[in-house]
Amino acid sequence: MALSQGANYVEKAIGHTGDATTEQNMTNPARDREKYADPSGETMKALVWMGKNTVEVVDTPKPRILEDTDVIVKVTGSTVCGSDLHLLHGVVVELQKGDILGHEFCGKVDKVGPAVKGLKENDRVVCSFQIACGQCMYCKRKLSSQCERTNDNKVENIMYGGRTAGMLGYSHFTGGFAGGQAEYVRVAYGDVNLLKLPDDVPDEKGLYLSDVLATSWNCVVDTGVKEGDVVAIWGSGPIGQMCAEMSFMNGAKRVIIIDGGPAAWRLDFIQEKLPKVETLNFTDLPKGESITSQLKKMEHGGPDVALECAAGEYAKGWAHYFEMLAGLETDTSEIINEMITSVKNFGRCGVTGVYVGFTNHFNIGALMERGIRLIGNGQAPVHLYWEKLLKMIQSGDLEPLHMVTHRYDIADIDKVYMKFDAREKGVQKVFVQTKFSDPPCEGSPELTKL
Numbered sequence: 001m002a003l004s005q006g007a008n009y010v011e012k013a014i015g016h017t018g019d020a021t022t023e024q025n026m027t028n029p030a031r032d033r034e035k036y037a038d039p040s041g042e043t044m045k046a047l048v049w050m051g052k053n054t055v056e057v058v059d060t061p062k063p064r065i066l067e068d069t070d071v072i073v074k075v076t077g078s079t080v081c082g083s084d085l086h087l088l089h090g091v092v093v094e095l096q097k098g099d100i101l102g103h104e105f106c107g108k109v110d111k112v113g114p115a116v117k118g119l120k121e122n123d124r125v126v127c128s129f130q131i132a133c134g135q136c137m138y139c140k141r142k143l144s145s146q147c148e149r150t151n152d153n154k155v156e157n158i159m160y161g162g163r164t165a166g167m168l169g170y171s172h173f174t175g176g177f178a179g180g181q182a183e184y185v186r187v188a189y190g191d192v193n194l195l196k197l198p199d200d201v202p203d204e205k206g207l208y209l210s211d212v213l214a215t216s217w218n219c220v221v222d223t224g225v226k227e228g229d230v231v232a233i234w235g236s237g238p239i240g241q242m243c244a245e246m247s248f249m250n251g252a253k254r255v256i257i258i259d260g261g262p263a264a265w266r267l268d269f270i271q272e273k274l275p276k277v278e279t280l281n282f283t284d285l286p287k288g289e290s291i292t293s294q295l296k297k298m299e300h301g302g303p304d305v306a307l308e309c310a311a312g313e314y315a316k317g318w319a320h321y322f323e324m325l326a327g328l329e330t331d332t333s334e335i336i337n338e339m340i341t342s343v344k345n346f347g348r349c350g351v352t353g354v355y356v357g358f359t360n361h362f363n364i365g366a367l368m369e370r371g372i373r374l375i376g377n378g379q380a381p382v383h384l385y386w387e388k389l390l391k392m393i394q395s396g397d398l399e400p401l402h403m404v405t406h407r408y409d410i411a412d413i414d415k416v417y418m419k420f421d422a423r424e425k426g427v428q429k430v431f432v433q434t435k436f437s438d439p440p441c442e443g444s445p446e447l448t449k450l
Contacts, residue, residue, distance in 0.1 A: 020152035021133060022067060022166070022188040025176030027099040029061040037061030038072075045434070046100045046182035047413045052090035055101065055414045063178060063186040068115035071190025073125060075107040077203040078181050078410065078432040080420050081211060082237050082311065086354050087171065088417055091313045091330070093356065094155065094172040102169040102181025103129035104210040106203050108436065109194075110184065116191045124203075125194040127187055128382035129211045131166040131177060134192035138165075144383035150188065151175040159357065164379050180210075181413055183434050195386055198394070202441035204407075204431050205393050208400045209386045212429070215352060216242035216309075217389060218380035220250055223350030225305055227251030232295055232303040232342060234258050234335050235310035235353060236266035236279075238403045238429040243307050243352075244270060244277050245402070252305075256280055256298060258291060262423040269428060273402045292342045304347055306339035311353035323360055330357030336374070337363045346371040352380075401443050403429040410434045412450040 028048065029036040042062040050056050065072060081104055086092045106126040109119050119125070131151075132144035139147050147165035156163050156173055166188070169179015178186065187193055197206040216239050225231055231247045233240045236259040244255045255276075259267055260283035267279040278298070282291055296302045312331025315321040320332035339349040340363055349372060367374055392398035405428045408416050419427050431444065440446055 017152040017154050017157060019149070020166070020175070021149045022069075022131065024152055024166075025172055026066070026186070027096065027172065027176050027178050029063045029178070030098065033061055036063060036066070038064040044183035045410050046178075047102060047410070048097075049087060049095050049099045049101055050097050053088060055088060055417050057411055057414050060100070062184045065111055065113050066186065067188065068113040069189050069191070070113040071109055071116055071119060071187045071194060072111040073105070073107040073127060073185045073187055073194070074110040074436050075105050075180060075183055075185060075434050076437045077107070077207040078102055078105040078413075078434070079207060079430055080181075080413065080416050080432070082239065082420075083170075083354050084417065085421055086311065086313055086356070088421060089313065091356060092171050092173060092354075094153070096172065099171065100169060100178040100182055102179035103167060104207065104212065105180030105185060106197065106207040106210065107185070112190065118191050119194060119196075124197040124206075126197055126206050126209045126386075127168070127180065127185070128193050128195070128214075128386065129168055129170075130164070130193070130379065130382060131168065131175065131188050132192055132383060133189055139192075139383075142384040143381045145379035145381045167379070181410070181432070183410065183436065195390070198390075201390065201393055202444070203438065204404065204441045204444040205400045206390070207431065208429075209382070209389055211380070211382070212238050212242060212403075213389050213398070213400060214382040214385045215239055215380040216246055217385050219243050219307055219309065219350055219352040219377050220246045222377045223305055223307060223348050223375050225250045225252055228253050229304040230254045230256070230299045231305045231307060232256045232258060232339075233307045233309055234339065235308070236263060236270055237309065239352065240307075240309035241266075241270045241273070241403050241428070243309055244274055247307075248274075248276070249397070254278060254299070256295065256303065258282060260284070265425045266423075266428065269426075291338050295342045301344040302342045302347065304344055306343050306347065306349045308335055308339060308349070308351045308353045310335055312355035312359065319361070329360045331355045331359045333359040333362045337361070337366075340366045340372050340374070343372060346373070348373045348375060350375045350377050352377045404431055404444060406430045407440060407445045407447050408432050408450065409447065415450045
């Protein structure tokens with residue numbers, strides 16, 4: 001938390017690079033009502049960060065169109081992501097009190113700027129979690145998460161040697177864009193970052209094109225899962241679940257999902273949805289055994305591929321716990337080391353769970369000597385995949401509802417964060433409705449009131 005606030009002060013001191021082509025650091029219209037709020041005076045409900053482990057639902061002004069390429073979206077569906085928990089915990093740097101969170105949402109077009117093409121009022125759309133300009137080197141390759149023109153944060157540029165695209169609802173570190181856990185959202189470069197949803201894809205399925213489906217697909221294909229592979233997946237949340245399904249789609253022979261502790265119930269949940277998946281509960285390991293030793297017993301030499309779908313903020317041992325507490329590292333290397341030691345020689349390890357900075361005790365020797373391929377999957381380039389994934393939903397080859405367990409109202413989303421953070425049994429992926437939402441589609445959960 002101290003690191004996050006320190007990053008805020010550093011950013012203020014050194015300034016921004018100044019090369020973004022869209023408004024930066026507008027994380028809540030209430031910060032400057034005259035400049036950012038809709039002139040109608042209309043307000044909306046939104047979920048805001050109010051400090052470490054504290055989020056609140058507040059009434060705040062509806063955003064206005066700031067640039068000719070903007071679209072204002074009336075939100076009809078949002079959700080909570082495992083990545084949101086890193087914000088809740090204050091792990092992601094440069095959060096400020098009052099920032100509107102949320103990076104996954106769908107809705108209907110409310111207003112369009114004069115330069116927007118191909119969209120009109122009431123079109124149903126889903127928004128990518130990243131803001132891409134559509135014209136830079138990366139955008140022309142559809143690597144939208146690495147857009148060069150939508151995030152001028154200098155701290156990120158120094159830390160990473162380059163920047164990601166701006167991202168909705170994910171701190172000033174990624175541009176400072178107000179997020180989608182709200183009733184309205186301003187979407188910069190709207191005709192680039194919004195995908196129309198056809199009538200045969202309801203919100204309860206189309207919503208997840210914004211992140212979780214594209215992120216899972218990217219994890220699997222970028223790490224190179226292929227015919228006959230044995231795949232081990234660390235983390236049994238929604239990303240891990242969809243990576244399991246998508247690994248089989250890409251030819252995997254076996255898939256083993258690893259988890260434990262408060263999240264162990266998810267192993268049984270996924271196995272019910274996907275009976276051919278195998279599971280490994282690390283809290284039930286026999287004395288003297290490790291995840292690595294168990295995987296090598298389950299498969300000669302270990303799996304071919306390891307996929308990290310958990311994150312770097314969750315320390316298992318005391319050494320990393322205290323080093324992170326003292327600010328000596330931002331992320332634990334424990335899962336990465338388990339992956340490296342578990343896979344076959346010349347195996348492949350893909351990292352999709354969020355890692356924000358630096359880690360200690362990394363087993364670089366095993367990586368080099370055994371020829372392990374460690375692949376940072378990056379923030380998933382949603383635009384590269386979302387049209388293909390939309391067609392897979394339409395054909396029935398991909399069913400997002402396999403992971404969706406609950407429907408909540410946006411007025412209760414602060415409580416949903418706490419359920420998700422506690423890994424409450426039965427809560428896997430949620431759909432969050434607003435006053436603009438249609439009734440639940442066939443096969444999706446009914447509303448749960450809190």
